[in-house]
Amino acid sequence: MTGVLPVALEEATKVVQALLLSGKEYVCVMRLHSEASEARVRAVLEEFQDVIYQRPPLRASVKHRLRTRRIYYLDFLEMEGRNVLFKVGCEGGTYIRKLCYDFGEALGCGAHMQELRRTRAGPFTENDGLVSLYDVSYYYDLWKEKGDDGVIRKFVFPMESALVLLPRVFVRDSAVDAVCHGADLAAPGVLSLEAGVRRGDVVAVFTQKGEAVAWAKALVGTEEALGMEHGLVAKTLRVLMPRGTYPKMWRRE
């Protein structure tokens, strides 16, 4: 398999958890085990929209149990002989290999995944400064040689870029350090947040400068949070910003 593989460096490694759970998109070549008409193939692909149930393959190192994975879209691209090319957008953790096997079962003749390329992992796509290892090596040497920081800034992205798909909450400077110490986010600290957040949703907490502070679980929805003068709006799950980046400014309610 080839394709989009976000790699988080040093302190940014904490964001991989958000990426592992994020949605993905793949382009896949599936090989049918016998001839089938395009009309039949398209019709069966239709059946795999939305939620599918699957068990991970026996070889995968995860617990062998039934779980659901959402298919956002499944687009037939083309077909040549027994090879079917399709694009699929799906929830993180979906096994495309299993999807192809299940498709083969549904079609009747059997099928397997021939080739897979990931075209999206969370917010990262093939069009977002995708670099090969050769590129990384080249740019790194260029930076060492020329000393021009701009070279690095072209292909390394701030860790915040990994969080853009999460609903965001922006907070006052005075609320930042408390959250960095693991405190839950209180209503007075909130300056703005995205519409449509519901209780239980994972949100990303940001400073006014756009720096990621932590991700948290919303304790209330957007409407309620906007109307609150006191109380907690989110439970801090994972701190991303080092303590002391912003000064301790514990506010009394």
Place this chain on the structure above:
Amino acid sequence: MPRTTAPWEKEHKLLVKAEEDTDPRYGHKPAERPIQEYVRFGVLNLDKPAGPSSHEVTAWAKRILQVGHAGHGGTLEG
């Protein structure tokens, strides 16, 4: 074909509760972090080649960039 809205197809609308300036003495806009810090809080969008595992590719990237620690966002194996 019926489609469910993917997370990247969702609209993000920001609702403002209050406004306040941020102190320029603390923190940095992510893009403006001093270079060492920028890399330490950075993410690469790597095009994984066929053959090596995601783990191996991550290890190579770590070595090239001379960082002590790195993690990838989802295995692309097989």
